[in-house]
Amino acid sequence: MTDFFQDLKPLRFDPDGADLAFRHYDPDETLMGKRMEDHLRFAVAYWHSFAWPGGDPFGGQTFQRPWFGDTMELARLKADVAFEMFDLLGVPFFCWHDADIRPEGDSFAESRRNLEEMTDYLMDKMEGRKTKLLWGTANLFSHRRFMAGAATNPDPEIFAWSAATVKLCMDATRKMGGQNYVLWGGREGYETLLNTDLKRERTQAGRFLQMAVEYKHKIGFEGAILIEPKPQEPTKHQYDYDVATVYGFLKDFGLENEVKVNVEQGHAILAGHSFEHELALAAALDIFGSIDMNRNDYQSGWDTDQFPNNVPEVALAYYEVLKAGGFTTGGTNFDARLRRQSLDPVDLVAAHAGAMDVCARGLKAAAAMLEDGTLETMRAERYAGWDAPEGKALLESDLESIAASVEADGIDPQPRSGRQEILESIVNRFV
């Protein structure tokens, strides 16, 4: 045991609300026939919680963690503390980038060896514990070599480095029993069109993803491959802009049945969408995979990655997740950072606990709305005309026949109320 969290005790479910307890998250509560833990499938993000020093564009490190530094020994200390927090929270999953869990080596080979050693170390820690790996991913954006992209770099050597890194990370994910492998194209975009060959870079990205899928099948990795859309930041423009953009990209490279999306609230917001829109669209396109449940600030134009705190919004997100059938390999990853002023170890635990409670409340409300059924009944009524024989026939018809019948029948369609405010009030009964 490290002494980082001092005398903090594992959090229990306590609806009466002691400090540092779950007031709403009861892993064993059953909703729609499934345990809450199995619905939510919470994961802690190694990077934000253990690797981020608290910097922003106008200031450096605020956190002073005893494990900060570039040695294997410190990497092990970091892992020790991480698993202590997983135990405190009782989370079933965590997620990592290679760069979070191992020090960068002086060469590719040394970085590989560091990664292999650290994944062994993490597997030892997982042994006998409940916390598993939700997904692994490669950090292809922090080192200066990636400044102009990874797969989409003008330099083929960097494509090669990136491809090799994805191989390592997918191997490591498989070794650790990870349930998904994620690609977030942090610098797969551009700073200025003036130096960019958009078409060429898009082709590189498509081929890169095909290689990743081919390798998955080759090694028999059973998990899902996920792309995480984001419109911009750090780049001026990122190719995986949003769910709809990723879908077109997948179709173009024949990958729409191979790859799904990991949707993050903050990235949805930056792209001009609500979180629930992106989730509903992913479900409609049959590419829904997993979520990053953090939020952006509505008054900031950058990616703040805050812990979720608004129950009604979270409820609408889980409503779409449940309508999509719930998570299979996916889960609820907190891709969330403490505010850089939240210096204390207790802040780290309390932030996760608060977020887990927010999600639990949101999930319960979502399940109740689905079981109540009013929303879905009203939705179905609105489209009932399309389920009638005339509606079905219409879609099989053609412009000329339709035009003839419009005149012949003298139709004069009348609008009907969309009942938005009433629907919003119905939601408010549950949240």
Next chain:
Amino acid sequence: MTDFFQDLKPLRFDPDGADLAFRHYDPDETLMGKRMEDHLRFAVAYWHSFAWPGGDPFGGQTFQRPWFGDTMELARLKADVAFEMFDLLGVPFFCWHDADIRPEGDSFAESRRNLEEMTDYLMDKMEGRKTKLLWGTANLFSHRRFMAGAATNPDPEIFAWSAATVKLCMDATRKMGGQNYVLWGGREGYETLLNTDLKRERTQAGRFLQMAVEYKHKIGFEGAILIEPKPQEPTKHQYDYDVATVYGFLKDFGLENEVKVNVEQGHAILAGHSFEHELALAAALDIFGSIDMNRNDYQSGWDTDQFPNNVPEVALAYYEVLKAGGFTTGGTNFDARLRRQSLDPVDLVAAHAGAMDVCARGLKAAAAMLEDGTLETMRAERYAGWDAPEGKALLESDLESIAASVEADGIDPQPRSGRQEILESIVNRFV
């Protein structure tokens, strides 16, 4: 002759700059082997210039045009004035919605007859004139029947009405020799997800577009079918969000070789993109069709549809148009409104003239940049590694082989300057 424009004379090219002359737009000047008029292919938008009364959400009509009203006689007066302006400007094209050129009838049949009569009237006016029809389109968003969408309406009758209207408008476009037919899905989106079946509506939209394409082939319409992307407004969310979204939609419904896009600067901005991004992407995806050359205000979050006035921005747009091979059936439509305080007839003419000059300057700068070649040379140099045999082989390889060679060769890729500021200065030599 009406007396609307009083004693205004047709505008001439006069670089020394009399009032109400073109200082830069010289239709006969040759650039890259083509007349400027044939490059730019300017079109006046009937709706903004002749049908818009000057209202906004906080106030009504400011313009008091003698042709405002709902009779056929006034519709003819409107057409007379429109063609007088086309003559003053010497524009080769105009564009319309059905609702701009004919009064709404009491029934579908009456509206159809009004449309047929007015298109005959317009064809009489076109006879012996240079101004042709760039494109026609159907207004499926203004009347209250469309409040919940046209093709994506929950009510099949409105789908039918809309389909019949598109048939009429495509017929009319073909009759008038129109070179394109445009669909802008003004209300093909939603106000709230709570009452919306996203998947169902998307399917309706896809089938609707297929019907339009089928009908085009049936009647032998030779023009292009174009979709105009827009992310939102009037809806909270529109299905044709941006070029990338439309591409995915076309792929899904097997229409990517049948339909192209009409890209508007203001809509690009609302979707979080630069205009040149949308143009470059459309070209990369081989769906570039035409442009609406109006601009939004960067400090406003809504669609202001202002006349273009920033030459450097317009130059970058035409640079992408020229790189894409220039317009074929497409052109430069001014989907631009006078500010509602610009009450005088001369404002209408001067706004178009100023915009045409801005475009002419932009086009000349774009052509000069392309002919100079520095930008393209620098771009090609940046990606040169991909044209070498090793680069080409890399895309044919696989993760495992690549990873092996990265270690075996001990590669350590070094970043190279992206030279953004130098490239921006090169552009500034031309604009």
Next chain:
Amino acid sequence: MTDFFQDLKPLRFDPDGADLAFRHYDPDETLMGKRMEDHLRFAVAYWHSFAWPGGDPFGGQTFQRPWFGDTMELARLKADVAFEMFDLLGVPFFCWHDADIRPEGDSFAESRRNLEEMTDYLMDKMEGRKTKLLWGTANLFSHRRFMAGAATNPDPEIFAWSAATVKLCMDATRKMGGQNYVLWGGREGYETLLNTDLKRERTQAGRFLQMAVEYKHKIGFEGAILIEPKPQEPTKHQYDYDVATVYGFLKDFGLENEVKVNVEQGHAILAGHSFEHELALAAALDIFGSIDMNRNDYQSGWDTDQFPNNVPEVALAYYEVLKAGGFTTGGTNFDARLRRQSLDPVDLVAAHAGAMDVCARGLKAAAAMLEDGTLETMRAERYAGWDAPEGKALLESDLESIAASVEADGIDPQPRSGRQEILESIVNRFV
């Protein structure tokens, strides 16, 4: 009785949740020693609920109300229906613009007579009813004469017309026992700086406001004068941008003790602020007056004026209201429009009822947070150093002495956790 609302019955408080009942709004429930009704002081906005036809920039009227039209008879019918809704909801207040309640006349004098006649009619209706006037205001933005502003118009005649109108409206407000008089400068701004004399227009606005204050004192109007800040829309830039801007304006014209602000959530959002920020700032500057409790959509860049529906956000707003001492003359005006698809009379009633419940829940949470005291205790602890003698002395000191003591004492200040996530979780216990 009109038949507009058909058989709807006055809404009662019914926590078990019949349809069209209040589940949370119980006027007589006491919080912090005051009845809920007296805390919230709800007002219905005459304009959005009874005068708005449902248009947007891309489509016209969707509502077809029997009172639409320009006659006195229809104005009386509108008033009849309005008061029927006030009765159904049991609201203590309503608000109007002159243009909402009377038809525009052919001359100023006729409009004045229409206003006087209609205010008499409204007073008859108020007789024996609970619903009073929260505030009146002048519509100085809809008619085309105001297209370039009212007080800030380049034409002195329009300043005069506007000044005369404010006189009428303040007279009418006083006559009807209104508790405030509001100025929203809908077109007090500009479309382009190129034709604008910013300094001159600002001076005009300042003098106009002084005249309004002078007139208030002259006639002995006891209510408060309120400015409603908004950053833009319909103008590109409005002079009353936000609370901080209005404060500087008031200071400049010596009016900071005479005028307060009416803060609207949607306008706060458009200006880049949270609602609670604007409320807290207004309280800190001692100019807090009243609120418009509607919301904007976070994904739209324009003013959607939707009914509030997010309880946690509303709770934070009322928390600031309560900390500021609650309303005196002010109240909670729903400056909210039905979505234009919400066609049915029941939508109008249900939207208000839902919003009243949202506010009631928010208020109860805010009161509970204040009574609990944890938030305020933690806030006070954070600043405790400033309450110590050294802290107080510091503000009385000077740079030179401070610099000397910093070195002499060798101070090395250490940052302390800001505890944001913990505070957010505390809030979530109450909402």
Next chain:
Amino acid sequence: MTDFFQDLKPLRFDPDGADLAFRHYDPDETLMGKRMEDHLRFAVAYWHSFAWPGGDPFGGQTFQRPWFGDTMELARLKADVAFEMFDLLGVPFFCWHDADIRPEGDSFAESRRNLEEMTDYLMDKMEGRKTKLLWGTANLFSHRRFMAGAATNPDPEIFAWSAATVKLCMDATRKMGGQNYVLWGGREGYETLLNTDLKRERTQAGRFLQMAVEYKHKIGFEGAILIEPKPQEPTKHQYDYDVATVYGFLKDFGLENEVKVNVEQGHAILAGHSFEHELALAAALDIFGSIDMNRNDYQSGWDTDQFPNNVPEVALAYYEVLKAGGFTTGGTNFDARLRRQSLDPVDLVAAHAGAMDVCARGLKAAAAMLEDGTLETMRAERYAGWDAPEGKALLESDLESIAASVEADGIDPQPRSGRQEILESIVNRFV
């Protein structure tokens, strides 16, 4: 001589356009009776050009400058290179933060000694050179001690540290002949209202600024004190939001005649304003001081601090500067960063040279527009009514008299065209 810039030669004015020459910036060209150099008063920002390592929230250092590190020796090397660039560019000014020019010491006293030693070193370099100090400022935001603000910190010790630092920096600025002293309140704001006492923090900020002004007078510093407004980033909300907010703040603390503003384009944009708006408003309020001439990307919601590249926009900014009488103590500071991919020394020089040319073109256009006079004539005509006796009398009148005369005279004001498009075309003749 260091070897950083290798064989680069001082840039000359060469309109025919050799590489790395000024095509438009001719320091000795006379405009409106003043040399171009004396109009523009260019300054290089020490921080972005010499201290910024190229990091962003998703990646670390990309620049590898030989002077990076924390020793006095490296600080001197940095200064040597900086002055070599000043010589290459022939800029008349530079600007610094204390943290840019000296290494942080282990105590306040050591930091002070480092600063004193480095300012001596810089003064030696200035000796015999043309480059002077435009302004100095204190970095009160990068070190973790400032994470919750400087003057507005909840901890009085940090207020003290900050006050002492401002004293040192103002001393150093005066010693070096600086013409202004700037305060940018990077963290004078909040991350969450929940832990913030807005009123108290605002009072601290006001008193802090008073102390700075008192100290200026005490030591006889002749330069101007400037505040640089910014709405947010790094904080969620910054107290110096924009020019209007700063004005209200200055009025409140009696400083409106003591302090002016340093306006940055990027910060104007983030606050929802155009750059020219902020400049025109500062001039109207008589607090215009200086400018930071960098730009933000219109598609990014964060502060990109790019070099200016759009001549028409820059022309409108200098138009307001010239209308305000031009700079006195102020100047044109490039608070601009290279893009982090622009790795080469030549990028640094070329970026400044390109920006200087953009500004020179903008200034020449602005001067030509002013000398031409059409814009100002048209503006004056629009307000002519206010210069007539009736217009003047109106502002001295009162609501009652005005209302009486509106009816008595039967006025019916008619709107006149605002001529926006024509004005935009006039501008386009010059840019």
